[in-house]
Amino acid sequence: MFNISILTIGDEILIGQTLNTNSSWLSAELSKIGANILTQSTISDNKVQIINEINRLFEISDMIVVTGGLGPTHDDITKITLCEYFDDHLVLNEVILKHLESFYIQRGRTLLESIALQAQLPSKCEIMFNSVGTAQGMLFEKEGKFLISMPGVPSEMKAITKESLLLFVKSKMVELKSKVKVHKTLFTIGVGESILALKIGDQNKFLDNNSSLAYLPSYRGVKLRISVVASSFEKGNKIISKIENVIMQKVGEYVVSNELENIMELISLKLIEKSRTISVAESCTGGLLGGALTELAGSSAYFNGGDQVYSNNDKINRLGIKTETLIDFGAVSKETAIEMSENVRVLHNSYYGLSITGIAGPDGGSIEKPVGTVWIGIATPNSSKAICYNFGKNRTVNRELSVGYALSMILNDLNSM
């Protein structure tokens, strides 16, 4: 296998002020092309630590993918450390300097000195061009092993990866005849990890040393990931098919896709296929469900807007909820959820009306309606219903799970007759 270690440099990650989304994204992209991600690590903006970590990772990996520490500010020392490590020195790269100048001129700004320094690059490295920013990707080789250093800004790291790094790794894997690690994910909704594990049972009955199964829970469903090491994608996929069949026999009822792992992509495809539109009425989620429904480009084809009705006044004045409904049953009730979904559907002239009303917490609960009680309503031209969930005490979790289950309800309806 082609073993890759992902190394993040940056105190902002170590101290917990920034979430390491780069490692996650890089791992996913490199896994897709069959590489094996051996380890991810994060260390400080510190020369000695960087050198020690590179030494350690070169021992175990074919390639080290480094992000961070290449920006224009003082705390970024990766570039000079790499120069020292690879016994190299900086030279002015005229092509990059020209590019930086035009980059700034296009935006009507002058080139800051700190940014012009980004055109000073190690003489021995191969430049992997950054088409969206100022810090370049730098590829070094040492005794047949590779290190690529990229900026930590996600959009820039992603551009360099897509335009250069993935192609490089692919061609190396072909050249070295590396074994590949192939993955397939079955995406389930409406069921927890424990129940799935119970139904799937002893996995040693259908897995061997070269195959594995992982349970990946998220707010929007549990993913079952099958992984197989094989000499080619073709052979790996054959083995995966067999394992997939076994799993489908056991828990197929919950699986909504074996291709897409993003519930919004599934919903988007079905809404467009069936020419249906959707509107939302959100109380405790404040707009997050609309945010989810507009995540994908082209969402104007199905998202017909909605109403963020946080207070009773809003529910009455903007959504026409009957005062009696709120008095008799309360804002967090089946009746209010249904009326919200029906009214928002009609007001926005949509096929679906979806509503969320609940007690996100951490305060505001009662014995009858504890924190975490959420009613989700769905209305179509022919019917309406609401389901009650009891999520728990954490505000963020309750809001995210409310969005996740609301999306499940839409998808289930779209998948029904």
Place this chain on the structure above:
Amino acid sequence: MFNISILTIGDEILIGQTLNTNSSWLSAELSKIGANILTQSTISDNKVQIINEINRLFEISDMIVVTGGLGPTHDDITKITLCEYFDDHLVLNEVILKHLESFYIQRGRTLLESIALQAQLPSKCEIMFNSVGTAQGMLFEKEGKFLISMPGVPSEMKAITKESLLLFVKSKMVELKSKVKVHKTLFTIGVGESILALKIGDQNKFLDNNSSLAYLPSYRGVKLRISVVASSFEKGNKIISKIENVIMQKVGEYVVSNELENIMELISLKLIEKSRTISVAESCTGGLLGGALTELAGSSAYFNGGDQVYSNNDKINRLGIKTETLIDFGAVSKETAIEMSENVRVLHNSYYGLSITGIAGPDGGSIEKPVGTVWIGIATPNSSKAICYNFGKNRTVNRELSVGYALSMILNDLNSM
């Protein structure tokens, strides 16, 4: 210093399907009490790798904090590996078993066999009780160094950390008379990292070997973090004050807080202090701004709901935008943004009306209005205005930056006379 390494076990992280939010949260909490986070690493659910990594991290750290690999499913092998590593064996813990039974009975469910196994625990470890889930925290000691293993489910890991781990680390640091690492963050809005670095200039003039300054950009502002190593919090804070004064002289105009790093907390405090309410009219963000404004508990004190007006029809029918405005200037224009903010303010009877209308991309741009063009409007009882931003080509980035700049506009208005 008390050096801590954070170790995450889990293929779901390595393959990039799950974002490692645990490392980030743990690092932040442990940093707050003065511990030094030396490294974060992620490895596979694999016995040999786990043992090698523990050996490596024990060499360099006083404590290893492990998360992941303790759930009820087959792919979790951390517990048996730790037993092997610490030459221990599992014994049934009757107290935990009783707790697990009552946990399930309260929820009206029966105890699954896979979950009862969670009461089988290593005999030598100290249990750090999990009050919100089934997998316990396990604290091991080896030659004066420590390892704590916790489940990967964020809410459970957080409960164990808050209720037991932080107290343990604090008491160890006192016992060992460890030096502390103290941090302070200045939160800026409305300015980029490069400009800040230029204005701050050569940081060697006010920093020494025991102090450092980091620039932490995010969608909602750039944080400037000062870090100092000292023999006590008191001494560290004195040094930090001096550095802070220097930085404030250079870029104080952009700093909105030296205590809170969350713009929503700042906005929330000010809105409540001034008894002002807010409503939102969102086009390309689909509800994300309302989602942000309702992130904090108690947001009903100021959030008066809003309208997700994605289409022109929505803008006309729900928000009363004049058809002529849309025809004459387009949906993405100063005039539409202002009218949206004014109308949503009046319709919801709020002090502030905030609007976002833009081209999130990746498609839909033109030469005059390229992808990334976003107008943000703000209306009060006395005035209204709109500002145009040009963010870039990435849909997610454009939506998040739109929310970030809209929040900056509210905070700026709240901070003005």
